[in-house]
Amino acid sequence: MSINVQFFASLRETIGRQQLALDYTSPMTVQTVWSQATGEQSMPDNTLCAINMEYVKPDASVQDGDEVAFFPPVTGG
């Protein structure tokens, strides 16, 4: 198992990749997933985070097998 990390929209372009698999290490938060996935880049202030399709804050805990997504403020509708 591992963490499936996804980036969307402008964040995908900034980071330069859409998705990657990260080895799971306990304990892990959304913030540590971001840091490992981006090579310790700082997370833009307005970044939205989701675990398994649900919005969470960066300090939320991640479990093995989770899908963790990062994206900019939404602009649909």
Added chain:
Amino acid sequence: MSINVQFFASLRETIGRQQLALDYTSPMTVQTVWSQATGEQSMPDNTLCAINMEYVKPDASVQDGDEVAFFPPVTGG
């Protein structure tokens, strides 16, 4: 010239007529038009009054040639 008096909906049924012409006498208010047109009946509390298609209060002045209408609260839409 004269005053054209109109009654609508349940008020038309209560008064028993839809319209009548009233001789104009100066001064005249909507209230005096009502009283003369209905044989001194009292005006129901929630009655709406209009002069020439514009809502007015019962103490508004009426001019020769005006159309004065009385009706219950509206229920369109």
Added chain:
Amino acid sequence: MPAILIDTPFNPWEEIQRYQSEQLQAGHYGATASFVGTMRDFNINETVSHMTLEHYPAMTQHYLDRLCETCRQKYELDDCLIIHRFGDIYPDEPIVLTVAWSAHRAPAFDACRYLMEELKSSAPFWKKEVTDKGERWVHNDLPSDKK
């Protein structure tokens, strides 16, 4: 920004499309808010077979025309539209349509609702329902501020 009174059934969705394609500038409006009031087959727990919507023809047209004008002055709109039935109306038939077109959603929503609230409180229409117990005038429970 017309207000249209008609005494025959109308299809509100076709009217919106027709008006939009004839009167609105394509690509200019970004928000269309609409409301359709439809006749129900029950009211206050009684079955209603049909109703008659009486109005004060000259005043109704005057009132609705001015309501459209006021609405366009009050909100930033591309256009607005009101269609209202009168006469005999049967369950499932649309009674009223209000539409507001704007660049943005807030004025469109606000204007569409404003049209309906004003119309409900002040447009000179009166409903008489025919139920299995006979005819009855519909009463508006809301206090009127227009007296």
Added chain:
Amino acid sequence: MPAILIDTPFNPWEEIQRYQSEQLQAGHYGATASFVGTMRDFNINETVSHMTLEHYPAMTQHYLDRLCETCRQKYELDDCLIIHRFGDIYPDEPIVLTVAWSAHRAPAFDACRYLMEELKSSAPFWKKEVTDKGERWVHNDLPSDKK
């Protein structure tokens, strides 16, 4: 109370009629409030030739499905409907439709607007516009409370 994601143009007025005739009980609802968001050909004073609406497919469907459920619990509705485009969209094409059916106008208006406000603030869609000066991501000026 479906939420539908599609990548081809749709006619919101035909979709309302179709859904209504297939899913709603005639004579039961008295109020239908709807909103259509349409692509404009200008934004922030620049001409926009088209845009690409990116989304997070699994989360979008999940989010919109739950939004419909929440909306039905929050307001007294007969039903509600969301249709949202993704992919390439051209000026004058509808992007989103929200509809709420109720016995009365207040819950219909409130629910239709609630669907749009929630969707605008939280549904995972991102617009990239193509203008004569190149491509650009659209920014939402409103603060997000979801972080």
